[in-house]
Amino acid sequence: MPAPVPGSAPGRRSGASRSGNRRLGVGLAAAALVGLAPAIAVPDAPRVTAVVAPAAAVTQPVPPGITGDLAPPPPPRVSVAPPRGQQPGPAPGIRAAARCAPPRADAPGVPSGPGSVSARLRLADVHQLATGRGQVIAVIDTGIAPHPLLGSRLRGGGDYLTGGDGLDDCDGHGTAVAGLLAAGPVRGERSTTPVGIAPQAQLLAIRQSSPSFDVPAPDGGRRAAGDTATLAEAVALAVRSGADVVNISEAVCLPAARAAAAGAALQAALRAATAADVVVVAAAGNVGSGGCTANGRGQVALPGWYDADVLTVGAVGPDDTPAPFTMPGPWVDVAAPGTGLRSLAVGGGTTGGLDGTSFAAPWVAGLAALVRERFPELTSTEVVDRIVATARRAPDGAGALGRGVVDPVAALTTLPARLTAGPEQLANAAALVAELPGTRPAPAEPPAPDRPLDLLAAAVLLAAAGVSVAVLRRRPRRG
DSSP: OOOOOTTOOOGGGOHHHHHHHHHHHHHOOBSOOOOOOOSSSOTTOSSOOOBOBOOOOOOOOOOSOOOSOOSOOOOOSSOBOOOOOOOOOBOTTOEESSOOOOOOOOOOOSOOOTTSHHHHTTHHHHTTTOOOTTOEEEEEESOOOOOTTTGGGEEEEEETTBSSOSOOOSSSHHHHHHHHHHOOOOTTOOOOOOOOSSTTOEEEEEEOOEEEEEEEOTTSSEEEEOBHHHHHHHHHHHHHTTOSEEEEOOBEEEEGGGGGGTOHHHHHHHHHHHHTTOEEEEEOOBTTSTTOOSSOTTEEEETTTOGGGOEEEEEEOTTSSBOTTBOOOTTOOEEEEOSSEEEEOTTSSEEEEEOSGGGTHHHHHHHHHHHHHHOTTOOHHHHHHHHHHTOBOOOOSSSOSTTOBOOHHHHHHOSSSSOOOOGGGGGGGGGGOOOOTTSSOOOSSOOOOOOOOOHHHHHHHHHHTTOOOOOOOOOOOOO
């Protein structure tokens, strides 16, 4: 059957069933105890956590590959109840380590052209199919500052630092992530201002971490605010608050041998989110930040390591090859543009030069919202399957890009809605996957624009012609 018209079918997203699913999911206990070792806490501490930081990209080579068995361990003999996601209050002992001075808006760069991310992702075509209307995306980050391009679609969800509403951002990181997700044009205004991938989605701001604040550390010192314990609570709060999609542009890397010591609550929260029919998308992490090292040997990255319950995103440059900072690993599912981006700045305006897997993740989280709008009958797992199955294969010798680079047009037009084919059909997968312009060096003279293509009609014709849809099912759990 053709895909439903965006917003036409309430399906499983009806309020009554959705609320019941949320309560059921949050009440479930985790079936597996999977965690990470502490970055700063002592191994014997009763509550072992690790700092999770939104890391800026650094110019270091991609590790040649991760060796050894880094899959999550088998289910333990005990279960851990997920956090309740209570409304947060001020963090005990928190103090402002630095003056709240987020990066200011800069002068806009060159207007968007054929090689821009907007053109590469074909957002003009995408927004003819879906815009994120009716979807709620929770952004667990450094907070989101109000901005004219977010308008009334932004609301506060909570603040694990100061106990506020999440609408403060001392670092600019969460605001930039929000812009890539859902910045929308001002009515009646024509400009080169960035437009997010889901410009009509609702945003829920949850401030969970910030390098501008610190809290007491187990060793008696101080550490940056935000750890795996508060991240777990933030995920549960997002689910309780009605999020359809959760974006986590934070990551931490720790030795796999100690990984089961500290992440039980986070794993339980992610498992509960999946049970509650919520898509969770997370950044893969950046080499040189959050404990992620260049050699990568023996490390796992969180939250990505919890592969069955999170869609993990690496970063690519303009040519679809891995960005030099993107952290590889067998838990990486797909990749998205993560270099040279422009987004929203605190206080208004925009800022450019954004690099990192932090800024690749929102393209995929926003795409999940678009898929949920267009195919409201799909479960969260089926949404993830669809995004992974329609990704374009890309050069990747280091395991940094998972199944390839996301293709929003293919994710919104490939039929049938549920992609459930076996590995033997993978050879046919490219038949319905559209190539994105701008991913290869542009010609000296850009070609004249072609007549816009009716994307949905093209997909229907392909299906009628008997083109088989090959799809990769959700990755089997490892270990």
